[in-house]
Amino acid sequence: TQLLEQSPQFLSIQEGENLTVYCNSSSVFSSLQWYRQEPGEGPVLLVTVVTGGEVKKLKRLTFQFGDARKDSSLHITAAQPGDTGLYLCAGDNQGAQKLVFGQGTRLTINP
């Protein structure tokens, strides 16, 4: 069974601070996605990374895929209360169709 482990599981910081969330596995993934989920809603796709070492930016969010395609990180600069939510990483097993999800990082940004 492939596992994705996210850390930290919970993070509460003040508005304006920077933070990094990690997603690690012992398995290689063809691609890795980051989703954000609000209470009562389904996950919303933020980004997909497919190439080892790839870096993608989405406004104040920076996503990186590890060189070996086993891990990823999400860095948020100058966090805002609107960034509050559950952040999920998910990877697809090579040749399979299903996504394997991490357990999520619940992020709270305090005004």
Add this chain to the structure above:
Amino acid sequence: GAGVSQSPRYKVAKRGQDVALRCDPISGHVSLFWYQQALGQGPEFLTYFQNEAQLDKSGLPSDRFFAERPEGSVSTLKIQRTQQEDSAVYLCASSQLTVSYEQYFGPGTRLTVT
């Protein structure tokens, strides 16, 4: 439609009842997935369809769970003789491609078994 829709959004069932959860994927999306999300956890894969063919049902937890997509569009997840451990949010996702790593999720159905 603009996105994946699911109905009902909330369902309360007494233990032993059968339930049916519906998913309307994004129009034209070939692939459809069902996931189960327990409170405080990430989603876990249940089953996958490509058009009307169910290609992977390895995540279905027991033979009480059954899914279908007869015309390659709308899908129904049926749970027979519900148990308390079935309480969870059931998420449906669809993807345009047969290589389905970018999946778009519906809002989910929260099932509570009492």
